[in-house]
Amino acid sequence: MSMRQSLLAAAAIALGLMSAIVSVRAQEVVLTNVSYDPTRELYKALNEAFAREWQAKHNQKVTVRVSHGGSGKQARSVIDGLEADVVTLALAGDIDAIAREGKRLPENWQSRLPNNASPYTSTIVFVVRKGNPKAIKDWPDLAKQGVSVVTPNPKTSGGARWNYLAAWAYELDRSKGDQAAARKFVEAIYRNVPVLDSGARGSTTTFAQRAVGDVFISWENEAFLIQQEFGADKFDIVVPPFSILAEPPVSLVDVVVDKRGTRPVAQAYLDFLYSPAAQRIIARNFYRPSKPEAADPADLARFPKLKLVTIDEVFGGWTKAQAEHFADGAVFDQIYKPAGKTATR
Amino acid sequence: MRNDVLTESPIVRWTLLALAVGFLALFLVLPLLAVFAEALRRGPETFLKAFADPDTQAAIRLTLLVAAIAVPLNLVFGISAAWAVAKFEFPGKSLLVTLIDLPFSVSPVVSGLVYVLLFGAKGLLGPVMDDWDFKIIFAVPGIVLATIFVTFPFIARELIPLMQEQGTAEEEAALTLGASGFRTFLTVTLPNVRWALLYGVLLCNARAMGEFGAVSVVSGHIRGLTNTMPLQVEILYNEYDFVGAFAVATLLAGLALVTLGAKSLLEWRYGDGLARAHRH
Numbered sequence: 001m002s003m004r005q006s007l008l009a010a011a012a013i014a015l016g017l018m019s020a021i022v023s024v025r026a027q028e029v030v031l032t033n034v035s036y037d038p039t040r041e042l043y044k045a046l047n048e049a050f051a052r053e054w055q056a057k058h059n060q061k062v063t064v065r066v067s068h069g070g071s072g073k074q075a076r077s078v079i080d081g082l083e084a085d086v087v088t089l090a091l092a093g094d095i096d097a098i099a100r101e102g103k104r105l106p107e108n109w110q111s112r113l114p115n116n117a118s119p120y121t122s123t124i125v126f127v128v129r130k131g132n133p134k135a136i137k138d139w140p141d142l143a144k145q146g147v148s149v150v151t152p153n154p155k156t157s158g159g160a161r162w163n164y165l166a167a168w169a170y171e172l173d174r175s176k177g178d179q180a181a182a183r184k185f186v187e188a189i190y191r192n193v194p195v196l197d198s199g200a201r202g203s204t205t206t207f208a209q210r211a212v213g214d215v216f217i218s219w220e221n222e223a224f225l226i227q228q229e230f231g232a233d234k235f236d237i238v239v240p241p242f243s244i245l246a247e248p249p250v251s252l253v254d255v256v257v258d259k260r261g262t263r264p265v266a267q268a269y270l271d272f273l274y275s276p277a278a279q280r281i282i283a284r285n286f287y288r289p290s291k292p293e294a295a296d297p298a299d300l301a302r303f304p305k306l307k308l309v310t311i312d313e314v315f316g317g318w319t320k321a322q323a324e325h326f327a328d329g330a331v332f333d334q335i336y337k338p339a340g341k342t343a344t345r
Numbered sequence: 346m347r348n349d350v351l352t353e354s355p356i357v358r359w360t361l362l363a364l365a366v367g368f369l370a371l372f373l374v375l376p377l378l379a380v381f382a383e384a385l386r387r388g389p390e391t392f393l394k395a396f397a398d399p400d401t402q403a404a405i406r407l408t409l410l411v412a413a414i415a416v417p418l419n420l421v422f423g424i425s426a427a428w429a430v431a432k433f434e435f436p437g438k439s440l441l442v443t444l445i446d447l448p449f450s451v452s453p454v455v456s457g458l459v460y461v462l463l464f465g466a467k468g469l470l471g472p473v474m475d476d477w478d479f480k481i482i483f484a485v486p487g488i489v490l491a492t493i494f495v496t497f498p499f500i501a502r503e504l505i506p507l508m509q510e511q512g513t514a515e516e517e518a519a520l521t522l523g524a525s526g527f528r529t530f531l532t533v534t535l536p537n538v539r540w541a542l543l544y545g546v547l548l549c550n551a552r553a554m555g556e557f558g559a560v561s562v563v564s565g566h567i568r569g570l571t572n573t574m575p576l577q578v579e580i581l582y583n584e585y586d587f588v589g590a591f592a593v594a595t596l597l598a599g600l601a602l603v604t605l606g607a608k609s610l611l612e613w614r615y616g617d618g619l620a621r622a623h624r625h
Contacts, residue, residue, distance in 0.1 A: 032567055034565075040583075040584055041584075065567050065568055065569060065570055066567070066568055067565055067566040067567045067568065068566065068580075069566060077483065077565055079466065079467065080461050080465035080466055080467060080468070080482060080483075081464075081465050081466030081467075081471060081475075081480075081482050081483060082482075082483040082565040082567075083480065083483065101467075102466065102467070201583045202583070205582070205583060229585040230585075
């Protein structure tokens with residue numbers, strides 16, 4: 001058909017232009033890092049530092065391009081063919097999906113780097129409006145009637161899945177292992193959620209810019225960033241005594257680096273994340289470094305101490321948690337009903 | 346000029362008028378002013394600095410490139426389709442007209458998703474594209490395809506009613522007088538539809554540069570590489586760079602204003618030809 005041919009011709013013209021642009025920069029290496037939502041500022045700083053180090057060591061220019069979005073959405077794009085040399089997502093389950101469904105990296109990817117392949121960790125805290133008018137102190141306050149809670153959609157956002165699991169783990173701990181009570185508790189919290197954005201950054205904007213909600217369940221790093229961007233006079237951070245240890249992992253995408261011949265530089269990039277220089281940047285950007293000894297003590301002092309449980313302890317790992325809670329028709333689908341409607345079971 | 350057929354009292358008329366003007370002011374003029382106000386909030390220097398960002402420059406270049414490919418192609422498709430529909434009889438003609446309208450009725454997200462399903466790594470043609478090492482999705486070709494899809498009806502839709510109304514008499518006369526088919530097209534058909542064509546191109550271009558949904562699905566959002574202007578606005582906004590976001594938005598708003606201005610100029614100057622196109 002002539003239309004199909006014309007479409008292909010258009011694509012060919014575009015590709016020609018693209019390759020012309022690319023060939024001009026042949027001596028330069030370009031890596032693509034597909035990341036999750038709140039790491040924009042972090043990787044901006046890390047990429048500049050890495051480019052400087054690589055230039056000094058190998059006298060070669062390296063540019064790290066980034067793409068940010070909800071962690072699950074980003075994983076989906078990589079499975080669909082988004083050419084990422086490295087992925088730095090919010091949770092292991094999303095990189096597992098790339099290994100399992102996309103076959104783009106080996107299933108043992110998490111054992112290839114230290115600390116479960118997580119160069120930094122974080123946790124889940126609450127952001128409230130200045131003065132904490134609804135007196136939010138701990139997880140049960142989120143389930144109270146009349147409190148409006150902002151959190152992203154666990155289907156597409158990694159942070160949102162940590163939020164959900166932290167609430168579940170809290171009630172499980174309090175009720176000494178009563179799964180039915182945990183389910184009821186989480187259901188009560190989601191009854192208070194007026195809107196689910198697809199990524200953590202969207203929820204931040206909803207809460208901070210559009211002034212929706214009384215409390216925002218947030219990554220700790222994002223909570224600090226909100227105070228920095230919007231002013232500490234507008235928001236307070238409330239750290240509950242109990243939360244979950246969020247481990248956002250990183251990995252090479254083997255199929256892509258082998259095809260593009262970028263394995264050495266991509267590997268060096270991931271190793272760099274564990275280096276003292278990078279760990280300092282990580283702590284400065286409000287992520288908890290995996291090697292705290294390398295970070296500035298003043299930065300470390302900002303992280304409050306609280307009881308943190310891991311997903312392996314409480315939920316038996318991501319594969320299990322994903323299947324039980326977030327798969328189609330699983331617990332989240334059963335309990336979430338948009339605000340205003342009563343949940344039916 | 347007063348229309349004596351109208352029997353409504355002046356109060357009703359003025360209320361209706363005030364309602365319409367108020368509505369326009371509230372929902373169109375005010376937001377537009379807000380875009381410019383927000384962009385210039387920290388002074389013209391910060392405003393201009395937003396355009397020094399290499400990623401923003403790349404987004405502007407990509408948007409221009411995509412429009413430069415999509416609009417001429419749709420010009421050719423639009424003229425061919427309108428010509429076929431208006432001047433020939435063939436089986437399945439009404440089906441073709443319906444198909445041309447399809448992008449209007451399909452959600453842009455779906456328009457993007459079909460290309461992911463078709464050309465994505467797990468899609469129908471994905472493995473073939475991979476063997477050829479030809480990237481469509483999450484690269485410029487995919488963005489161009491999605492843009493062509495959503496802007497497809499604009500030119501054809503402007504031309505079809507006009508060409509149908511004009512009929513085939515003039516062309517038949519030209520052919521009888523011995524003109525070749527191509528010459529007939531250039532000297533008879535094209536001059537008859539030129540203003541509608543220009544109008545269609547303007548609308549097509551505005552949409553091509555402004556498309557968000559379909560492009561967002563196939564873009565992959567790689568900064569400096571696959572972000573168009575509307576996507577860059579979203580990114581800057583989400584990074585708390587409100588001045589930057591609105592600065593880029595003023596370019597898009599400016600584009601809309603230019604389109605609107607050119608459209609009004611065309612209608613004022615060549616109203617008859619255009620009015621004929623819209624009577625159907």
